[in-house]
Amino acid sequence: MADPVVPAPPVRPSTLMVGTTLATGAVVMFFAGLFAVYFSMRADTMAWGSEWFPEGAIQLSPGGMNMATLVVATVTMAWAVHSVAGNDRIHAYLALALTAVMGIAMINQTVFYFNDIGLPIDYSTSTTLLFTIVGAHLVMVGIGVLWVGLLLLRALGGQDTRRHRDLVSAAALYWYATVAVYAVMWVGIYIGK
Amino acid sequence: MTITETAPDTEPEASQPAPSPLESLATGTDHRFLGRAWAAAGGLFLLLCLVVGVLVGIERIGLDDAEVFGSGDEVFQFWSLYRVGLVLLAVVPLLLGLATAVTPLQVGASSIVFPRAAALAFWTWLVGAVVTVVGFLADGGLGTPDAGSQRQAVALTLVGLLLVIAGISLATVCVVTTVVAARTSGMTLRRIPYFSWSMLVAGTLWLTTLPVLAANAVLAYVDLRGRPAVHFGAEDHIWDQLSWAFTHPQVYALALPLIGIAFDVVGVAAGVRQRNHDVVLVAIGLFGAVGFGAYAQSFFDTPGTPVMEEALYVVDAFVAVPLVLVLLGGLADSLRRGAANLGGRPPAPMVLAVFSVLLLLAGTLIGAVRSVASLDLLERSTTGAQMTFTIGAALVGVIAGMLWWGDRIVGRSAPQGLGLLAGLAVTVGVVLSGLPDTISGFLGMNDFPGADEVTAGSPGSGVGVLNAVAAVGALALLAGALAGALVAWRRLGGPEAPADPWGGHTLEWATSPVVVSSERPLLDATVPTEEEVD
Numbered sequence: 001m002a003d004p005v006v007p008a009p010p011v012r013p014s015t016l017m018v019g020t021t022l023a024t025g026a027v028v029m030f031f032a033g034l035f036a037v038y039f040s041m042r043a044d045t046m047a048w049g050s051e052w053f054p055e056g057a058i059q060l061s062p063g064g065m066n067m068a069t070l071v072v073a074t075v076t077m078a079w080a081v082h083s084v085a086g087n088d089r090i091h092a093y094l095a096l097a098l099t100a101v102m103g104i105a106m107i108n109q110t111v112f113y114f115n116d117i118g119l120p121i122d123y124s125t126s127t128t129l130l131f132t133i134v135g136a137h138l139v140m141v142g143i144g145v146l147w148v149g150l151l152l153l154r155a156l157g158g159q160d161t162r163r164h165r166d167l168v169s170a171a172a173l174y175w176y177a178t179v180a181v182y183a184v185m186w187v188g189i190y191i192g193k
Numbered sequence: 194m195t196i197t198e199t200a201p202d203t204e205p206e207a208s209q210p211a212p213s214p215l216e217s218l219a220t221g222t223d224h225r226f227l228g229r230a231w232a233a234a235g236g237l238f239l240l241l242c243l244v245v246g247v248l249v250g251i252e253r254i255g256l257d258d259a260e261v262f263g264s265g266d267e268v269f270q271f272w273s274l275y276r277v278g279l280v281l282l283a284v285v286p287l288l289l290g291l292a293t294a295v296t297p298l299q300v301g302a303s304s305i306v307f308p309r310a311a312a313l314a315f316w317t318w319l320v321g322a323v324v325t326v327v328g329f330l331a332d333g334g335l336g337t338p339d340a341g342s343q344r345q346a347v348a349l350t351l352v353g354l355l356l357v358i359a360g361i362s363l364a365t366v367c368v369v370t371t372v373v374a375a376r377t378s379g380m381t382l383r384r385i386p387y388f389s390w391s392m393l394v395a396g397t398l399w400l401t402t403l404p405v406l407a408a409n410a411v412l413a414y415v416d417l418r419g420r421p422a423v424h425f426g427a428e429d430h431i432w433d434q435l436s437w438a439f440t441h442p443q444v445y446a447l448a449l450p451l452i453g454i455a456f457d458v459v460g461v462a463a464g465v466r467q468r469n470h471d472v473v474l475v476a477i478g479l480f481g482a483v484g485f486g487a488y489a490q491s492f493f494d495t496p497g498t499p500v501m502e503e504a505l506y507v508v509d510a511f512v513a514v515p516l517v518l519v520l521l522g523g524l525a526d527s528l529r530r531g532a533a534n535l536g537g538r539p540p541a542p543m544v545l546a547v548f549s550v551l552l553l554l555a556g557t558l559i560g561a562v563r564s565v566a567s568l569d570l571l572e573r574s575t576t577g578a579q580m581t582f583t584i585g586a587a588l589v590g591v592i593a594g595m596l597w598w599g600d601r602i603v604g605r606s607a608p609q610g611l612g613l614l615a616g617l618a619v620t621v622g623v624v625l626s627g628l629p630d631t632i633s634g635f636l637g638m639n640d641f642p643g644a645d646e647v648t649a650g651s652p653g654s655g656v657g658v659l660n661a662v663a664a665v666g667a668l669a670l671l672a673g674a675l676a677g678a679l680v681a682w683r684r685l686g687g688p689e690a691p692a693d694p695w696g697g698h699t700l701e702w703a704t705s706p707v708v709v710s711s712e713r714p715l716l717d718a719t720v721p722t723e724e725e726v727d
Contacts (some may be wrong), residue, residue, distance in 0.1 A: 010378045015306045022366045026400045033408030033487065040493045047495075078225040121415070124426045132415045 046055035048137035063190025220719035222308035224515030228294025235286035243280035250664035259644035298701035301377025314682030323358025391453025443486025451590025462543035463531025510564035541613035545593035556582035575634030585623030600690035607684035618673030625666025629659035
């Protein structure tokens with residue numbers, strides 16, 4: 001009797017990537033909920049001819065600086081993924097460290113700006129929304145920085161390699177989502193006001 | 194140079210101290226253990242919520258005064274606890290318990306993916322559930338119409354709710370990832386059993402809608418803390434922002450897995466292969482899409498264009514009905530073709546599975562009628578009736594699923610007759626609770642009746658009798674849940690269950706590793722295809 005044909009092992013996506021995609025998607029939906037409330041209330045307020053933010057309260061430069069910082073961090077994150085895929089440990093150290101530094105710089109800039117903004121959180125619904133969205137995003141960036149820091153430690157220990165790069169790829173996916181969320185904030189809040 | 198390492202000498206296993214029960218409980222990551230934990234905790238919260246439901250039901254018999262509770266605000270706290278608890282502390286966790294235990298077996302995975310995260314999810318949810326209930330009982334809750342609650346306790350409730358959402362979301366990530374990325378060889382997405390498919394669809398929807406609910410809760414919390422609330426955290430605004438998650442169309446997404454339970458149970462019980470398999474998969478997917486409710490937040494209505502009167506909301510309501518009819522038709526076809534296999538006494542889970550889909554159909558019908566703006570039912574008790582039917586359908590589906598897969602999850606048999614009685618009592622309770630509320634809506638009773646006639650909407654005569662019937666329905670629900678708890682208790686001491694008590698041939702019944710090579714795994718081993726019969 002012929003041996004039964006055993007099918008090839010299944011080609012499945014990495015569980016870590018699938019899990020991270022789902023979790024990141026959930027986080028993005030959290031921000032989508034906040035943005036929906038923000039834009040809906042802003043549209044209603046402006047339709048009535050009322051003021052959303054006081055004139056000159058929200059400045060473009062700090063938001064633009066943060067956006068630039070995060071764009072650079074996106075490049076460094078992609079560099080990290082590329083370096084780990086190529087087993088280039090030195091570049092991986094550099095790229096991960098720079099990404100973490102960019103994230104910390106972004107948090108620092110945002111905290112400085114919002115200490116200086118002169119708008120109390122309970123000034124109006126617009127400021128409550130602004131502080132909630134910005135604060136939630138800072139938490140998101142903070143988690144990303146911690147994750148990248150963990151990757152850096154793993155890389156120093158020789159654990160992030162071409163064969164074990166899922167965690168770096170998953171972190172990159174999360175990081176790109178973080179930057180994408182900020183891009184919506186930048187356009188919708190800092191530019192659109 | 195080749196280095197050959199020898200294993201270091203280790204202590205014999207027998208000398209290792211066995212973990213204490215508490216240690217096992219706190220550190221268990223086995224998916225069947227976690228499934229049992231979700232089910233046990235969800236069952237306890239279900240009983241608590243149903244007791245609250247009975248009290249609220251008795252309160253509603255007389256609309257002109259607060260008889261059970263002290264004030265209208267207290268009525269509101271318990272009324273909203275019943276809704277939030279029934280959905281997020283009871284029915285969804287019970288469904289997640291089934292999913293955590295069963296889906297890895299169904300797709301041929303050795304365990305749930307991310308088992309530690311799955312355990313963390315359960316404990317996060319449990320802590321959140323306790324905090325939520327404590328928040329409600331400490332005069333908090335999700336705000337009150339007359340600002341009569343304690344702000345700190347309201348904040349505590351919101352924190353609890355956030356933990357509950359985080360726990361459910363994390364558990365859902367584990368379940369969905371298992372279905373997507375841990376299937377065995379040959380198990381394509383088209384071949385996975387219906388329950389796993391429905392969890393894939395429902396889980397995706399939960400992950401896209403529950404975070405939006407979390408966003409609403411965070412906004413309310415930020416606004417509430419430390420200063421007078423500007424808008425979102427005002428006590429009479431909080432529930433209005435969160436209530437979309439407990440009504441049409443979101444309740445469909447929350448109850449969706451019951452369809453998968455019904456198709457898995459009926460197919461095996463009737464002993465036939467489900468016809469139009471792909472149509473069923475697509476219909477489940479479409480029903481899930483209809484159930485996406487995060488957009489339907491009437492609190493943020495643009496003046497003049499209420500979301501509940503917009504086309505999408507109304508179309509959602511009307512599309513849900515034919516979709517459930519299509520699914521019911523599929524079940525009826527299987528039952529007709531398998532009538533000879535069923536004999537005179539169909540298995541209890543099958544009876545309950547069919548009832549659960551019938552209740553879901555009733556829920557969608559009420560949802561469709563409610564969405565006709567000219568009938569003025571959108572803010573009436575019809576809203577609660579639709580939730581009762583839809584979430585009640587899921588509860589009956591859960592009981593069917595527990596009776597069906599319980600042998601595999603626990604390893605011991607349960608008294609099926611008592612289980613059938615429990616499910617039937619819940620079914621009767623759902624009908625007795627939901628139908629009077631539907632009629633009361635036409636008579637003008639508001640969804641939240643409060644503790645005086647004006648808050649209740651000054652409904653027409655006869656509402657008192659209908660509310661009394663609804664209270665009896667709440668009692669029947671509680672009796673059914675108690676009977677269900679008794680079934681679970683007796684299962685723990687029951688005889689050892691056979692490996693495959695139902696003659697099912699989906700992978701969860703397999704006792705050794707299986708490689709799927711056929712078109713569909715269901716019943717392949719015993720039932721010839723129609724082509725083979727011809």
